[in-house]
Amino acid sequence: MNKGLLLVFLFLEIGLICAQNKPKDEEKLLLELAQNTTADSMRVNILLKLTNANYGVNPKMMAAYCDQAIDISQKVGYKKGQADAFRFRGIAYYTTGDFLRAESYFLKALEANEGIRNNTGIIACLSNLGSVNMVQNNYPKALKYYQQGLRKSNEAGDNLNSGIIYGNMGVIYNELGDYAKAFEHFEGGISQHKKIGYKAGIANGLGNIGNVYFKQKRYKEAQTYYHQALDADLELGNKLAVARDYGNLGNSYFELRDQVAAYENYQKALDINLQIKNKKGEAVIRQGLANYYLGAGNLNLALEQADAAIALATEANVADVKVEAYKTLSETYEKKQDYAHAYESFKKYVELKNLVDNDNSRKQILRLEAQYEFDTKEQEYQNAQLLATAQLSQQALQLKNNSLLLSESNKQKEIERLRYLKTQSELEKEQLLSEDSKRKLKLTEQERNFQKSQNVTLQKEKQLRELQLKNFWLYALVSLLVLAGLASLYIYRLTIRSLKSKNELARQNALQVEKELLLKNEIKEAEMQSLRSQMNPHFMFNAINSINNFILKNQKETASQHLTTFAKLMRSILENSKHALITLEKELDTLKCYMQLETARLDNSFQYNIRLQDSIDDSDIKIPPLVLQPFVENAIWHGLRTKQSGGLIRIEVTSVDEEWLIISILDNGIGREASAKLQNRGEHKSYGIETTVNRILLQNPENGVEIIDLYDEGRKATGTEVKIRFKL
Numbered sequence: 001m002n003k004g005l006l007l008v009f010l011f012l013e014i015g016l017i018c019a020q021n022k023p024k025d026e027e028k029l030l031l032e033l034a035q036n037t038t039a040d041s042m043r044v045n046i047l048l049k050l051t052n053a054n055y056g057v058n059p060k061m062m063a064a065y066c067d068q069a070i071d072i073s074q075k076v077g078y079k080k081g082q083a084d085a086f087r088f089r090g091i092a093y094y095t096t097g098d099f100l101r102a103e104s105y106f107l108k109a110l111e112a113n114e115g116i117r118n119n120t121g122i123i124a125c126l127s128n129l130g131s132v133n134m135v136q137n138n139y140p141k142a143l144k145y146y147q148q149g150l151r152k153s154n155e156a157g158d159n160l161n162s163g164i165i166y167g168n169m170g171v172i173y174n175e176l177g178d179y180a181k182a183f184e185h186f187e188g189g190i191s192q193h194k195k196i197g198y199k200a201g202i203a204n205g206l207g208n209i210g211n212v213y214f215k216q217k218r219y220k221e222a223q224t225y226y227h228q229a230l231d232a233d234l235e236l237g238n239k240l241a242v243a244r245d246y247g248n249l250g251n252s253y254f255e256l257r258d259q260v261a262a263y264e265n266y267q268k269a270l271d272i273n274l275q276i277k278n279k280k281g282e283a284v285i286r287q288g289l290a291n292y293y294l295g296a297g298n299l300n301l302a303l304e305q306a307d308a309a310i311a312l313a314t315e316a317n318v319a320d321v322k323v324e325a326y327k328t329l330s331e332t333y334e335k336k337q338d339y340a341h342a343y344e345s346f347k348k349y350v351e352l353k354n355l356v357d358n359d360n361s362r363k364q365i366l367r368l369e370a371q372y373e374f375d376t377k378e379q380e381y382q383n384a385q386l387l388a389t390a391q392l393s394q395q396a397l398q399l400k401n402n403s404l405l406l407s408e409s410n411k412q413k414e415i416e417r418l419r420y421l422k423t424q425s426e427l428e429k430e431q432l433l434s435e436d437s438k439r440k441l442k443l444t445e446q447e448r449n450f451q452k453s454q455n456v457t458l459q460k461e462k463q464l465r466e467l468q469l470k471n472f473w474l475y476a477l478v479s480l481l482v483l484a485g486l487a488s489l490y491i492y493r494l495t496i497r498s499l500k501s502k503n504e505l506a507r508q509n510a511l512q513v514e515k516e517l518l519l520k521n522e523i524k525e526a527e528m529q530s531l532r533s534q535m536n537p538h539f540m541f542n543a544i545n546s547i548n549n550f551i552l553k554n555q556k557e558t559a560s561q562h563l564t565t566f567a568k569l570m571r572s573i574l575e576n577s578k579h580a581l582i583t584l585e586k587e588l589d590t591l592k593c594y595m596q597l598e599t600a601r602l603d604n605s606f607q608y609n610i611r612l613q614d615s616i617d618d619s620d621i622k623i624p625p626l627v628l629q630p631f632v633e634n635a636i637w638h639g640l641r642t643k644q645s646g647g648l649i650r651i652e653v654t655s656v657d658e659e660w661l662i663i664s665i666l667d668n669g670i671g672r673e674a675s676a677k678l679q680n681r682g683e684h685k686s687y688g689i690e691t692t693v694n695r696i697l698l699q700n701p702e703n704g705v706e707i708i709d710l711y712d713e714g715r716k717a718t719g720t721e722v723k724i725r726f727k728l
Contacts, residue, residue, distance in 0.1 A: 025053060026050065026053045026054075029046055029049050029050050029053060030050070032046050033046045033047070033050065039072045039075060039076060040072075040076055040078075041073075041076065041078045041081055043072060044069050044072050044073050044076075044078055044081035044085070045081065047065045047066075047068050047069040047072070047085075048065075048069055048081065048084050048085060048088065050065045051065040051066050051069065051085075051088045051092075052088070055091065055095070055238075056095070056238040056239055056240035056241055056276075057237070057238070057239050057240070057276065058276065059092055059095045059096050059276065059277070060277070062088070062091075062092045062095075063089065063092040063093075065088075066085050066088045066089040066092055067089070069081060069082075069084075069085035069088075070082060070085040070086065070089065073085055079112060079115065079116050080116055080118060080121075082112055083109050083112035083113045083115075083116065083118065083121050084109075084121065086105050086106075086108040086109035086112055087105065087106060087109035087121070087124060087125055087128060089105045090102045090103070090104070090105030090106040090108075090109060090128060090132070091128065093105065094128075094131075094132060095240060095278075096277075096278075097279075097280055099132050099135060099136055102128075102132050103129065103132045103133070106125055106128045106129045106132060107129070109121070109125045109128075110122065110125035110126070110129065113125055119152065119156055120156075120158070120161075122152065123149050123152050123153045123156070123158060123161045124161065126145045126146070126148050126149030126152070126165075127145070127146070127149045127161060127164055127165050127168070129142075129145040130142045130143070130144075130145035130146035130149065130165065130168060130169075131168055133145065134168070134171060134172060134175075139172050139175075139176070142172060143169070143172065146165050146168060146169050146172075149161065149165045150162060150165045150166060150169075153165065159192045159193075159195050159196050160192075160193070160196055160198055160201070162192050163188075163189045163190075163191075163192030163193040163196075163198065163201050164189065164201055166185055166188050166189045166192065167185060167186055167188070167189025167190070167201065167204065167205050167208065168189075169185050170182045170183075170184070170185025170186040170188075170189065170208060171208060173185060174208070174211060174212055174215065177215075179212050179215070179216060182208075182212050183209065183212060186205045186208045186209050186212070187205070187209070189201065189204075189205050190202055190205035190206070193205070199232055199235070199236055200232075200236055200238065202232060203228075203229050203232030203233050203236065203238075203241065204229075204241070206225050206228045206229040206232065207225065207226065207229035207241075207244070207245060207248070209225045210222045210223070210224075210225030210226040210229065210248065211248070213225065214248070214251070214252060217255075219252045219255050219256050220256070222248075222252050223249065223252045223253075223256075226245055226248050226249045226252060227249070229241075229245050230242065230245035230246070230249065233245055239272050239275065239276050240276060240278065242272055243268075243269045243272035243273050243276070243278065243281055244269075244281070246265045246266075246268040246269035246272070247265070247266070247269040247281065247284060247285055247288075249261075249265040250262045250263075250265035250266040250269060250285070250288055251288070253265060254288065254291075254292075259292060259295060259296070262288070262292060263289070263292050266285050266288045266289050266292065267289070269281065269285045270282060270285040270286065270289070273285060279312050279315055280312075282312055283309050283312035283313040283321045284309075284321055286305045286306075286308045286309040286312065287305070287306065287309040287313075287321050287324050287325050287328065289301075289305045290302050290303075290305035290306040290309060290325065290328045290332075291324075291328055293305060294328055294331060294332055294335075299332050299335055299336050302328065302332045303329065303332050303333075306325045306326075306328045306329045306332065307325075307329070309321055309322075309324075309325040310322055310325045310326065310329075313325065319352060319355065322352055323349060323352045323353050326345050326346075326348045326349035326352060327345075327346075327349045327353075329341075329342075329345035329349075330342050330343075330345035330346040330349055333345060539633070542601055543562075543566050543597050543601065544566070546562065546597070546600060546601040547559050547562050547563050547566065550562060558600075562596075562597060562600055565593050565596050565597055566593075566597060568593050569590065569593040569594055569597065572586070572589065572590040572593065573590065573626065576590060576625035576626060577625060577626060579625060580624065580699075581622040581623065581624060581625070581699075582622060582623070582624075582625045583618065583619055583620070583621065583622055584616075584618040584619075584621045584622070584623055584653070584661075585618040585619045586625075587623060587625065587626075587627070587628055588610060588612075588618065588628075588651075588653075590626070590629065591610075591628050591629055591632060591651070592610070594629050594632065594633075595608045595632060595649065598633075598636055602636070602640075602641065605640070605643060605644055605645055605647055606636070606640045606643065606646075606647025606648060606649060607647065607648050607649075608648070608649040608650070608651070609648075609649075609650055609651070610651040610653070611650070611651070611652050611653070612653045613653060613654045613655055615655060616653060616654075616655050616661075618653070621661060621728065623661070623699075623726055624695050624696065624699045626692075627692050627695060627696055627724070628651075628663065628665070628724075630688040630689055630691075630692045631665045631689070631692070631722045631724075632649060632651075632665060633688075634689060634722075635649055635665060635667040635669060635720065635722075636649070636667075638669070638670075638672070638675035638678070638679070639667040639668075639669020639670055639671070639675060639719065639720055640667055640668075640669045642669075642670060642678070643669065643670075646668075647667070647668065647669065648667065648668050649665070649666070649667050650664075650665075650666045650667075651663070651664070651665055652664040652666070655728075658728065659727070659728055660725055660726065660727065660728060661725070661726040661728055662723060662724070662725055662726075663723075663724045663726070664721055664722070664723050664724075665721070665722040665724075666710075666719060666720070666721045666722075667719045667720055668718060668719040669719050669720065670717060671709055671710070671717025671718070671719065671720060672707075672709055672717075672720055673709075673717060674717060693705050696724065696726075699726075700726070700727045702727040703724075703725060703726050703727055704724075704725045705722065705723070705724050705725075706722070706723045706725070707720065707721070707722050707723075708720070708721040708722075708723065
């Protein structure tokens with residue numbers, strides 16, 4: 001993935017609903033819209049709220065709601081609704097990449113808000129105009145709008161718009177390579193949004209800080225901020241922002257060579273971009289996937305993704321994605337050894353790269369020019385701010401001086417007022433003393449009467465307490481009896497439940513033991529059947545008869561060799577049958593002895609060879625014993641026995657991903673269909689195939705046996721292949 005394809009966190013001020021929008025909120029709004037069918041300002045406001053609910057989720061529906069709001073506002077003369085609808089229509093065009101139309105509608109909205117003196121709407125339009133000019137690399141113009149908006153939002157004490165604009169100005173500094181000032185603006189914007197709890201602005205700032213670290217090649221730190229931004233955007237349900245977060249995480253993992261994590265994040269970003277029809281985002285992600293598949297060696301998928309990226313980039317006019325995609329195509333065709341297509345793709349890559357490099361050079365010159373103008377305008381703005389601050393300080397000092405003079409005059413008046421109040425209070429005090437004496441006499445009489453009534457009340461209370469104490473002990477005794485009964489019942493139920501649990505556990509254990517015994521019996525029976533099939537009387541008779549013929553022909557040395565081979569085979573079969581697993585080396589040695597005897601018996605009418613993959617250590621891998629001979633015997637008797645010469649059996653042992661052992665037994669015999677006809681005439685009967693398959697599956701259910709009929713181009717049988725798969 002080209003580092004130049006980083007996804008920027010530029011924030012658009014929405015302005016109607018600051019909190020995140022939930023699907024239930026949209027359902028409620030749709031219900032309100034259905035109930036309010038009158039074309040009035042109330043319906044316009046509901047349409048604008050629905051527009052806001054679809055921001056970053058469904059640009060198509062956002063545009064549709066805007067158009068309805070504009071139409072109704074113009075008909076009923078609702079100017080504020082028309083101004084808001086113009087601005088939302090510009091945002092809808094912005095999210096789909098149509099920046100010229102977006103700027104046109106932002107200007108219409110600014111004019112409408114100025115006409116009705118809506119300061120909040122004016123600030124939002126200035127912020128949106130700054131953003132749409134910045135994505136078109138028109139930094140001086142963007143700065144002009146941002147500074148106007150920031151000045152007005154500071155004057156109005158608008159922390160929401162101040163934070164948005166201040167953070168977006170940081171994006172300009174990041175593009176110009178001034179990372180210190182970029183950090184300052186992004187952190188300042190986050191601080192403003194934390195004061196008012198504006199989660200969308202906080203998430204946007206976190207993603208932009210991640211971009212600064214990415215440009216400095218500090219990918220681990222960038223990931224930390226990308227993850228924080230992703231968590232916040234997932235909570236908000238902003239699909240456009242979530243897709244951007246996943247894409248940037250994919251970029252960081254790609255740079256850190258974590259291909260698996262990069263692929264996962266690219267795929268998540270692709271799914272969301274497809275859902276919201278974001279073609280530019282889809283083009284960038286598909287190019288990243290093309291590089292991933294190229295590195296993984298999946299050349300067909302790499303070509304598919306690169307072609308898709310080129311088509312999307314052409315439609316969205318994203319030249320840098322096309323450059324990278326043609327480069328990927330060239331490298332992929334070269335790996336496929338399709339040098340004609342590789343050359344054509346490389347030519348297009350070079351042509352486009354030259355155009356992009358020239359365009360980048362022009363942009364660099366514009367950036368340098370814009371840097372000077374940007375710094376000049378920023379300094380002028382700061383100087384104006386300092387001057388305004390100094391003027392405010394001077395005015396504050398003048399107000400403080402006036403306040404002090406006024407305070408001195410007020411003090412004299414206050415002293416005179418206090419003297420008057422003192423005289424009044426002394427007169428009131430004398431009156432209060434007289435009234436107090438009268439009250440004390442009256443209170444003394446009332447206290448005597450109260451004392452008498454209190455004595456009577458105390459006597460009654462004593463009797464009542466004695467009665468309550470008796471009732472308390474009675475209720476306590478009854479409660480204890482009830483609790484004892486409940487406790488006994490609970491203990492009884494626990495005991496019954498425990499006994500049931502123990503009985504059930506014992507029953508399950510007995511069933512488990514029974515199943516294990518059955519499985520062991522099946523394995524032993526399969527092993528005995530395998531042993532019987534290996535030592536079937538027909539084969540032993542033929543082998544001994546063959547050795548006897550050599551003796552009769554006085555070929556003593558040949559007879560001795562075959563007798564030794566026969567003895568070795570019998571010893572191997574008996575020895576290997578004692579073990580559940582043996583090494584692959586022992587199994588192949590036993591198989592060689594068997595095929596030597598069969599070759600001699602059939603007058604060398606067939607040959608055999610065994611090929612072992614270099615990476616396989618046959619002394620380390622273990623398989624069930626006596627599982628290959630039945631299939632080889634089947635190949636000889638039903639495939640090769642009728643051939644006078646030219647017969648061939650190939651044993652190929654390979655490994656797949658160090659996880660599977662594949663043993664293929666191939667013969668060039670007459671095929672299973674012709675063999676079946678011979679069997680109907682009473683020819684040799686195969687022993688042990690079904691038993692052997694069962695033993696292979698009993699060893700591991702993931703094992704498998706596959707029998708494949710081989711044909712030539714004319715559908716004539718050319719043999720049979722048995723493919724045995726063991727899980728390592």
